Amino acid sequence: MKLFISADIEGVSGVVHMEHTMRDGREHDRARMLMTEEVNAAIRGALDAGATEIVVNDSHGTMRNIIPESLLPEAELIIGSPKRLSMMQGIDETFDAALFVGYHTQAGENGILSHSYDSRVVKGITINGVKYGELGVNSLIAGHFNVPVVMVSGCQLLALEAKALSPNIETAIVKKSVFRTTAQNLHPARAQEIIREKAAAGIRKRSEIEPFAIKAPFHVEVEFLQPGLADAADISPLVARTSPSSITFTANEIMACYQMLRVVISMAGSALS
Known part of the structure; x- marks a missing residue:
């Protein structure tokens, strides 16, 4: 069984500020470690559910955040930019399911560090009259390859956004957004336990989760x-x-x-x- 993981950083427990998310931020190195361990938790969950091949795509900023030597050896890692498919680089029709780790709510919505692709630029994205953020658009790319997104991790408001797109998706809530740069965070060890549990649960019920799609044009x-x-x-x-x-x-x-x-x-x- 083949699994794809797209990993962002804003939804990671303990990450609340641009000092965490920007490459020159004073707390970026700590955030990288937290991000890497949440990805490892998703990998463990995938292995628990029977995955035999796992590809992780570093999907934040320069896409050079995950610490390669700290990543579990059962996974392969795509790092660097540019990438033709950006946050979804590496996905194709050979994957059985996708997991989104460390995701956040869309631009204009409440939620920790909410934005859509570029917080300096985008106020909102609408497709066929419906507003989408990175979660929704990236889910459409997975759906194009008939791959269901079975688990997403982040804050409680991101979980609501995910359920609106896919009611059966598993959501790993690792923090509660208070304001855009304030959150009540689970201890990293507990956050990682939940991600592992929810990743395994989502993969096991993947047949119950439809790949996300909307009608063209x-x-x-x-x-x-x-x-x-x-x-x-x-x-x-x-x-x-x-x-x-x-x-x-x-x-x-x-x-x-x-x-x-x-x-x-x-x-x-x-x-x-």
């Missing part, structure tokens, strides 16, 4: 934090401007939708340099 609106960012994204001939701070585009296939979404966010981000 995909009409996407990206709202940026200010008009100058939309100006940069508006350079693309494939987008239309819908407001001073928003652009739209349409794609007939989810992979094209995903890659175009990444392109416009990157173009908008270039306005900050």
